[in-house]
Amino acid sequence: MRYDVLVVGSGPAGGTTAYTLAKEGAKVLILDIKRAPGVPVQCAEFVPVQLKHSFPEFFPPEVIAQDVKDMVHFTPWGEVVSMNSEGYVLHRDRFDRRIVELAVREGAELRLRTRFLGFEDGRVWLEHIDRRERYPVEAGLVVGADGPHSRTARLTGEHTRNFLTTAQFTLPLREKLSDLLIYFRDYIPGGYGWVFPKGELANVGVGIDPEYPINVMDSLRRFVSELVSEGLVESKIVGRTGGWIPAEGVKRPLRGKVILVGDAGGFCHPITGGGIANAVYTGSMAGESILEGSLEDYEEEAMEVFGSSLNRAAEKRIKYMKSWDNLRFIIPRTWIAFEEYWKEE
Numbered sequence: 001m002r003y004d005v006l007v008v009g010s011g012p013a014g015g016t017t018a019y020t021l022a023k024e025g026a027k028v029l030i031l032d033i034k035r036a037p038g039v040p041v042q043c044a045e046f047v048p049v050q051l052k053h054s055f056p057e058f059f060p061p062e063v064i065a066q067d068v069k070d071m072v073h074f075t076p077w078g079e080v081v082s083m084n085s086e087g088y089v090l091h092r093d094r095f096d097r098r099i100v101e102l103a104v105r106e107g108a109e110l111r112l113r114t115r116f117l118g119f120e121d122g123r124v125w126l127e128h129i130d131r132r133e134r135y136p137v138e139a140g141l142v143v144g145a146d147g148p149h150s151r152t153a154r155l156t157g158e159h160t161r162n163f164l165t166t167a168q169f170t171l172p173l174r175e176k177l178s179d180l181l182i183y184f185r186d187y188i189p190g191g192y193g194w195v196f197p198k199g200e201l202a203n204v205g206v207g208i209d210p211e212y213p214i215n216v217m218d219s220l221r222r223f224v225s226e227l228v229s230e231g232l233v234e235s236k237i238v239g240r241t242g243g244w245i246p247a248e249g250v251k252r253p254l255r256g257k258v259i260l261v262g263d264a265g266g267f268c269h270p271i272t273g274g275g276i277a278n279a280v281y282t283g284s285m286a287g288e289s290i291l292e293g294s295l296e297d298y299e300e301e302a303m304e305v306f307g308s309s310l311n312r313a314a315e316k317r318i319k320y321m322k323s324w325d326n327l328r329f330i331i332p333r334t335w336i337a338f339e340e341y342w343k344e345e
């Protein structure tokens with residue numbers, strides 16, 4: 001079995017890479033340990049409007065749960081700062097599935113319950129998880145789209161070691177919302193709390209720096225009680241999730257015959273945690289560069305478009321967010337909604 005490209009991971013980064021390549025006739029294998037792409041959802045599900053403009057085919061109506069207009073930030077010192085943030089809260093499972101379906105429709109082969117193990121004898125070793133069967137495949141290139149704890153990154157060089165840890169409940173809203181809400185609180189250290197509306201429901205979560213001595217579930221429960229007592233949400237838990245967010249900035253994505261896209265390459269914002277759009281864009285860029293036979297162009301373009309802003313945010317995280325005792329100083333310097341962010345070098 002020989003493929004032009006093996007794509008490890010069927011999230012938005014891997015799905016987009018496979019789709020971009022298969023559309024032009026490349027022989028692509030995309031694999032995932034999951035039983036179905038996008039399930040379980042580990043996400044607050046917001047994407048900016050620009051992503052739909054760039055990839056309208058990824059956004060059939062059933063993928064969008066609701067439109068949002070602004071992002072409203074609530075500070076512990078009582079200031080409320082609103083910023084335009086037009087976009088969509090998705091049904092993320094449907095979104096991931098849609099991209100993979102497009103890739104398969106274009107001729108990509110999808111193997112689920114299949115784990116990438118590593119490289120040996122110039123071949124790539126995979127494992128069928130249920131059958132516990134290990135076997136090799138040959139591939140001209142391997143695209144590492146295997147998310148925050150990427151094995152492809154780990155086996156080929158520098159990889160992310162610092163993460164934000166998150167926990168999220170889906171809760172009923174008392175009244176529908178048209179904005180994304182962001183809360184900064186002393187009990188959500190090195191991160192923030194979010195309320196992202198999804199029709200009658202909302203994704204309510206916290207992301208914290210795990211180096212602080214607070215349990216992420218305790219932080220989330222405290223956040224939910226605050227929102228319940230404000231009358232924003234009901235306490236009935238409809239869904240639970242969580243996960244890890246790379247918090248270090250971008251790693252060199254080109255490693256010989258292995259190319260990293262999305263969270264695997266650290267293309268996720270180390271402060272806001274936003275990574276879906278970057279995953280899609282890097283997947284598309286990587287696919288185009290592979291088709292043109294110019295892998296260096298991918299590295300150059302990805303670093304130019306994302307490297308400097310994500311690495312700058314990572315530096316700010318280290319500079320300001322490793323202590324959590326003066327939020328009035330830290331928050332305006334680390335969030336783009338505040339003027340101080342832009343003044344600070």
Ligand SMILES: Cc1cc2nc3c(=O)[nH]c(=O)nc-3n(C[C@H](O)[C@H](O)[C@H](O)COP(=O)(O)OP(=O)(O)OC[C@H]3O[C@@H](n4cnc5c(N)ncnc54)[C@H](O)[C@@H]3O)c2cc1C
Nearest residue numbers: 009011012013033043044045046116147243262263275276
């Ligand atoms: C709680 C939470 C909330 C978030 N909210 C938002 C948000 O609102 N907006 C936003 O833009 N971003 C958000 N993010 C970040 C966003 O989810 C990621 O940036 C995005 O999923 C990255 O896409 P990806 O394709 O790179 O990786 P993933 O979506 O993580 O996909 C990687 C895939 O690789 C598979 N895989 C891993 N290892 C292997 C292996 N060895 N073999 C085979 N398959 C493997 C995994 O099963 C997975 O399906 C959030 C993250 C979390 C945890």
